[in-house]
Amino acid sequence: MEKKIITISREFGSGGRTIGHLVAEKLGIPFYDKELVDQIALESGFAPKFVEEHGEHSPGKSLLSYAFASQGVPGIMNGLSTADFLWNVQCSVILQLAEKGPCVIVGRNADYILKDRKDCLHAYIHADMDFRADRIVRLYGESEKSPEARLQEKDKRRRVNYQHYTGRTWGVSQNYDICLNSATIGVEACADIIVSLVNASK
Amino acid sequence: MEKKIITISREFGSGGRTIGHLVAEKLGIPFYDKELVDQIALESGFAPKFVEEHGEHSPGKSLLSYAFASQGVPGIMNGLSTADFLWNVQCSVILQLAEKGPCVIVGRNADYILKDRKDCLHAYIHADMDFRADRIVRLYGESEKSPEARLQEKDKRRRVNYQHYTGRTWGVSQNYDICLNSATIGVEACADIIVSLVNASK
Numbered sequence: 376m377e378k379k380i381i382t383i384s385r386e387f388g389s390g391g392r393t394i395g396h397l398v399a400e401k402l403g404i405p406f407y408d409k410e411l412v413d414q415i416a417l418e419s420g421f422a423p424k425f426v427e428e429h430g431e432h433s434p435g436k437s438l439l440s441y442a443f444a445s446q447g448v449p450g451i452m453n454g455l456s457t458a459d460f461l462w463n464v465q466c467s468v469i470l471q472l473a474e475k476g477p478c479v480i481v482g483r484n485a486d487y488i489l490k491d492r493k494d495c496l497h498a499y500i501h502a503d504m505d506f507r508a509d510r511i512v513r514l515y516g517e518s519e520k521s522p523e524a525r526l527q528e529k530d531k532r533r534r535v536n537y538q539h540y541t542g543r544t545w546g547v548s549q550n551y552d553i554c555l556n557s558a559t560i561g562v563e564a565c566a567d568i569i570v571s572l573v574n575a576s577k
Numbered sequence: 578m579e580k581k582i583i584t585i586s587r588e589f590g591s592g593g594r595t596i597g598h599l600v601a602e603k604l605g606i607p608f609y610d611k612e613l614v615d616q617i618a619l620e621s622g623f624a625p626k627f628v629e630e631h632g633e634h635s636p637g638k639s640l641l642s643y644a645f646a647s648q649g650v651p652g653i654m655n656g657l658s659t660a661d662f663l664w665n666v667q668c669s670v671i672l673q674l675a676e677k678g679p680c681v682i683v684g685r686n687a688d689y690i691l692k693d694r695k696d697c698l699h700a701y702i703h704a705d706m707d708f709r710a711d712r713i714v715r716l717y718g719e720s721e722k723s724p725e726a727r728l729q730e731k732d733k734r735r736r737v738n739y740q741h742y743t744g745r746t747w748g749v750s751q752n753y754d755i756c757l758n759s760a761t762i763g764v765e766a767c768a769d770i771i772v773s774l775v776n777a778s779k
Contacts, residue, residue: 572762
């Protein structure tokens with residue numbers, strides 16, 4: 376069956392976002408990243424920055440979540456924690472975007488949200504710590520924390536979020552059609568492999 | 578760096594062995610499967626059939642293992658359990674084969690045994706239960722047990738063996754350069770992707 380929707384899950388710093396962008400460009404289809412955040416922000420009423428920071432990270436256990444939840448507007452958040460409310464909106468937006476037509480969606484557990492559609496290709500991008508540490512310093516600059524500590528923290532938050540909302544284990548190959556190590560294969564080559572798989576499915 | 582050694586780990590029934598064979602054929606390099614078993618048998622003194630059945634399966638806890646171990650020839654098995662002795666021989670044979678030159682090695686935890694060589698490409702092949710159940714019935718015929726039960730048993734034994742000897746979790750994408758779902762991608766296409774990666778590394 377033709378693969379129209381490509382979801383790309385990725386370890387922080389692995390180049391998954393860049394790969395998604397390249398795939399969308401090469402296939403001439405929309406790439407949802409910023410647009411996805413904006414749409415979720417619009418439908419949830421949260422600021423885009425908040426959606427960006429919490430959409431893949433919070434399983435509803437942060438103090439902030441509880442603070443928000445306790446002040447939630449009845450009838451809008453329906454008594455859900457901020458994180459659960461955000462998850463519901465995220466699911467709905469991703470399902471709607473997939474209905475619109477071919478696209479590339481990066482992150483936000485889209486592999487799970489779209490698991491029942493047969494026209495999806497689910498890819499996972501990972502890389503070893505050195506490659507990712509070097510990459511985040513080049514792309515996002517230095518910070519107080521070491522790049523390794525930043526990676527471990529982000530990995531942990533994405534892993535916990537994924538497990539919490541999907542019941543699956545993050546990074547297990549069986550959840551995806553293809554998993555690629557961008558450090559050994561190369562970012563461009565990863566994109567080319569995904570594009571060739573999509574083209575072969577047509 | 579040029580990838581000269583290709584290791585293929587696989588779920589039972591996923592077509593990993595066929596993919597390994599195709600890759601070796603397309604690259605014109607040796608494919609170690611039967612030869613690997615024969616070499617391990619020769620160096621260990623066990624029958625090829627015993628090596629075939631126990632090399633990827635036993636973490637040294639079967640009654641048979643203990644029976645063998647207790648009767649082990651002193652100075653040959655060095656007091657090791659049969660499974661541990663077999664593992665040591667397996668490591669030594671795989672390391673020697675990799676030294677001999679380019680090749681494809683299927684199974685036997687070769688991804689872990691050769692993890693320190695930079696000229697290896699490590700692939701993992703998996704597929705969903707229906708695809709594999711259908712495949713093993715076609716290839717190996719029916720048996721008393723349902724194909725699903727046979728798959729679950731084999732999966733469990735390989736997983737336990739892998740975890741026992743490598744300390745890693747079976748099927749986690751981070752252990753491999755590439756993981757492929759042969760059910761959605763196709764057996765031939767999986768082989769073509771691996772071949773293209775090896776050729777691109779030259």
